[in-house]
Amino acid sequence: MTQTPHAALNAALHPSLHAALPSLESGLFGRLRRDAAGEWASYVQHRFVRGLGDGTLPLACFKRFLVQDYLYLLQYARACAMAVVKADTLDDMRAAAGTVSGLVLSELGLHLAYCRDWGLDEAALEATSPSLETLAYGGFIMDRANAGDLLDLTVALSACLAGYAEVGLTLLADPATRRDGNPYWSWIETYSGPVYTCLAEAGIVRLNALSERRGGGARYAMLLRDFRTTVRLEAGFWSGAMRDE
Amino acid sequence: MTQTPHAALNAALHPSLHAALPSLESGLFGRLRRDAAGEWASYVQHRFVRGLGDGTLPLACFKRFLVQDYLYLLQYARACAMAVVKADTLDDMRAAAGTVSGLVLSELGLHLAYCRDWGLDEAALEATSPSLETLAYGGFIMDRANAGDLLDLTVALSACLAGYAEVGLTLLADPATRRDGNPYWSWIETYSGPVYTCLAEAGIVRLNALSERRGGGARYAMLLRDFRTTVRLEAGFWSGAMRDE
């Protein structure tokens, strides 16, 4: 019996996912995630993800991912800076400013430190060109940041923000995940940990509230089209890191 | 008995206005115009407008207006170029591209020719700094063009587009309007004529359709706030031209 993508997606849900991300299935984000269930499953259940869980992902793939993830993070931070510009309320402006400073002044440094642990120094990162996948994804979120309003932008960023939490929590709960001797265990801990999952949950709550204020229902068809694109770009990002392996 | 602004606005309506701008009172634009009735009346029934109608506006005021209107037109054209960038559909993209080329390649030239008739050559226009009113209004529409989506932008441009048609048509129908010997008669003819009023009607229809697709109802409070600002800036634009008279 073949499973529909939607069923496959539901099958992957786990109580710990509901506990840490209670809004994952509600509001605009829940609707987008359901309606792009096939693409979403291809992203959060990607071969790359399974390789992180059981530790079988080739180290070279992970290093390639880390470098491109760093270059993508720079674009993500720029897109968040656009959210400061596009905010309609002081509260949204403060949230966006907090995200920008968190990313640029703290997260980038942590990312660089983590890369160093993997033998990748800042010079190596700077010397690497963005891959086609990174250019496409970074270019797409910046274009939504420029062409649309805060809702278009926040939807474009949501696949990354929420998806990494879902991946982290799913791997944490998965009996197939190896902890001892898994070189990717600290990565899984980061994205399943309370700091990251709280950020992700807060981001989903904020997106759902913004959708109410900015007519998400009436604009749904276009938001879904953009969401699908970002989810495909996420999956492609991982495929890109595994190319030639 | 005092009239409410809304009553004052209705009193000003005229069958010829309905005939040339059938959508003026419908859809999102109709709602914005009604809910900002006080500001709208201060704009379309401004002392400057009455002075155009009966020909009593001092010539120096009109010349000052013409120069600043030219500088504003440049900003308006730039905002329309942003509409090409922000369009979601090929049809909207084509409409915006047509407006940009119409404004930059044709309208600017007509405006310059009209200014020359008033003794203002291009060098004089270039040498004049934008007034505070022009900077404020031009800056505001460009900011909406950058911070919002196509609906925010189109609302910000609508007060100018529709208001000038309403002014032109109202003056045309007003028995107080002088035709013979009125130095402003050709201006009134332009804005009450079929070319301009068709553009204005098409713009209102486009705005109302866009509002359906981009959640105008849910976003109404913020759209009204921006619309009020642009209407006040329009009235201020005319007040600025009459300063010191």
Next chain:
Amino acid sequence: MTQTPHAALNAALHPSLHAALPSLESGLFGRLRRDAAGEWASYVQHRFVRGLGDGTLPLACFKRFLVQDYLYLLQYARACAMAVVKADTLDDMRAAAGTVSGLVLSELGLHLAYCRDWGLDEAALEATSPSLETLAYGGFIMDRANAGDLLDLTVALSACLAGYAEVGLTLLADPATRRDGNPYWSWIETYSGPVYTCLAEAGIVRLNALSERRGGGARYAMLLRDFRTTVRLEAGFWSGAMRDE
């Protein structure tokens, strides 16, 4: 003997100004300040500034200024967020992100607290519409932020950043400045104090370095035109607060 504006500007210089802002007269910023000496003097030696110094500025003017300054600060913070987007180097990106978080997460709160000391609560600030001067100035810096590159943007922000430090330090050194019983003394202390003047000096140094990298010399005519506009808008901002007094 009449003084040229440039002489008037030099006459205002003071050793304490050189000590706290050693780069004020060097590089691109020094050249802009010299070449716009007339406008600059009208700004930093404005009647409003003298009224702050000797305490004779009507309280109502200052309160009006405080409210508009708060609304302007929101635009300034948005423009700084654009600097995160436009940065070419990680170092510039970090500096801009630090400024955004400093402004939005800390400075706005301090500003609100200071306003409360003057009897202006947040609700009053939110309820006030931006004045024509605030719309014009905020709109102009956001437009430079969108239309230009990081150098255009940084020039547009420099008149505010450096000018307030010059005003603060000049007032601090001016024997005509009253300290005891001057309601504006704490304002003068803030803008002549080490925290603010260090920020201003660092901003000038950064602008001058950026000018080297982004062809400031070749682009000087246009940068000067924009700089003059912002300096005039600064002076107008103070005039606006004194209207009807």
Next chain:
Amino acid sequence: MTQTPHAALNAALHPSLHAALPSLESGLFGRLRRDAAGEWASYVQHRFVRGLGDGTLPLACFKRFLVQDYLYLLQYARACAMAVVKADTLDDMRAAAGTVSGLVLSELGLHLAYCRDWGLDEAALEATSPSLETLAYGGFIMDRANAGDLLDLTVALSACLAGYAEVGLTLLADPATRRDGNPYWSWIETYSGPVYTCLAEAGIVRLNALSERRGGGARYAMLLRDFRTTVRLEAGFWSGAMRDE
């Protein structure tokens, strides 16, 4: 004897190229083309180009290219609309507005008609998702359009504008090019024809003049970095159309 990329590039030059594009080797553009000679050769001498010339390119590759080229053209037109916004002079504004209307109101229609000749109707084009290559390239030029000034933007567009003319003219002059029975002959005629080559030459002249006014020399390192990226994206665009063949 191994040829340097530069020598390879020079070897490809032909008198007809000089005649139709006299500015190809001068000014900022000439310098960029020389300094990115390796990437440039990989682009203009791509296997796809040779396949156009001798008619051996599989039809399926060309159709895939046509569809993606249409989707890219939409992004190119949006980037040109940003040039209207970013223009410093009325002349640049007019040139950009002319390009936008030429692209959106005329070129898109011609492209659609040409696609129909190849059995690709508008519905098929609309239904196709942009490839990774198209997203990456379109996203990159839009990002330069937003983050930089008019010079950054014009450099980002120059590889496409000038490169297609060089390709067309080189194929026209190449004895290996087949005319009779070559299904790509009309494509070659278009890009080697006087209409397109005049546009390309005018674009190079405009870029070189803009570089003088906006400090292209001082900014050269960053302009070259962006130019290299666009040239690589051009080559990748053709490789993408040939994938799996």
